[in-house]
Amino acid sequence: MAVHAPDPITHEGVVGGLRRRPELHLVGEAEAVVVVVVAEVVDEQVKTVLRRFSRTVGARPVLIVSDLKEAHLLEAVECGVVAMLWRREATPDGIVRAVVAAAGGGGSLPPDLQGRLLKQVGRMQRGAQAQGLAAAGLADREREVLCLVADGLDTSEIAGKLAYSERTVKNVLHGLMTRLHLRNRAHAVAYALKEGYI
Incomplete structure (x- = not known):
């Protein structure tokens, strides 16, 4: 020490x-x-x-x-x-x-x-729930996008599968990575798996 x-x-x-x-x-x-x-x-x-x-x-x-x-x-x-x-x-x-x-x-x-x-x-926690975040700290949209990233899909494939624009997918990932101080998509998936979010 x-x-x-x-x-x-x-x-x-x-x-x-x-x-x-x-x-x-x-x-x-x-x-x-x-x-x-x-x-x-x-x-x-x-x-x-x-x-x-x-x-x-x-x-x-x-x-x-x-x-x-x-x-x-x-x-x-x-x-x-x-x-x-x-x-x-x-x-x-x-x-x-x-x-x-x-x-x-x-x-x-x-x-x-x-x-x-x-x-x-x-x-x-009450504020997060009021903003649509789950108890685990991830919004349903964030969880859906991360699951598809974990499955190996790229931005355009995720956008097509979820009926989002590519910009929306990028914004979801950027917001999540910024909020949780994650470096990249692989780090985000590893974090979500480790914490049991996906």
Whole structure:
């Protein structure tokens, strides 16, 4: 694991509290499986750091934060955060539990953040259903198009089979890939198969 903090004093304080813990092995940020990120708030700079660790380095971020606005909770999760602790409640034992959970593929949230996150997910789900998205997160049209892509059909064949224009098929695929951060059609099909959507 590694520690990323906004200043040297905070960094040394966290590292000093964890250095002698036998459950943890401190390494550089580039080698870390889990990175503890300490921040006052989740602002653009912190989101950039979280994304860098989760997407570029491949580490699982544990966020220790002083204040978290409602809108920033889900943004932190979208940036790859798998565990969070309130800074005022963060003890060496609590940090160790969060890091061990993150390293094992799990997560950890304080109870009040769990409640807030569940409310946000519920609101998002209701909004998705109102827009015609299925509970799984794919609209029926997206699922139909992906099934045909998985069957090896090209854009014109899909358009003919579903009585859509080629432009509509391309727009459906583009919207899906953009929303889910998928690189290409093969990635979209692999994602849909892995998640059980098709």
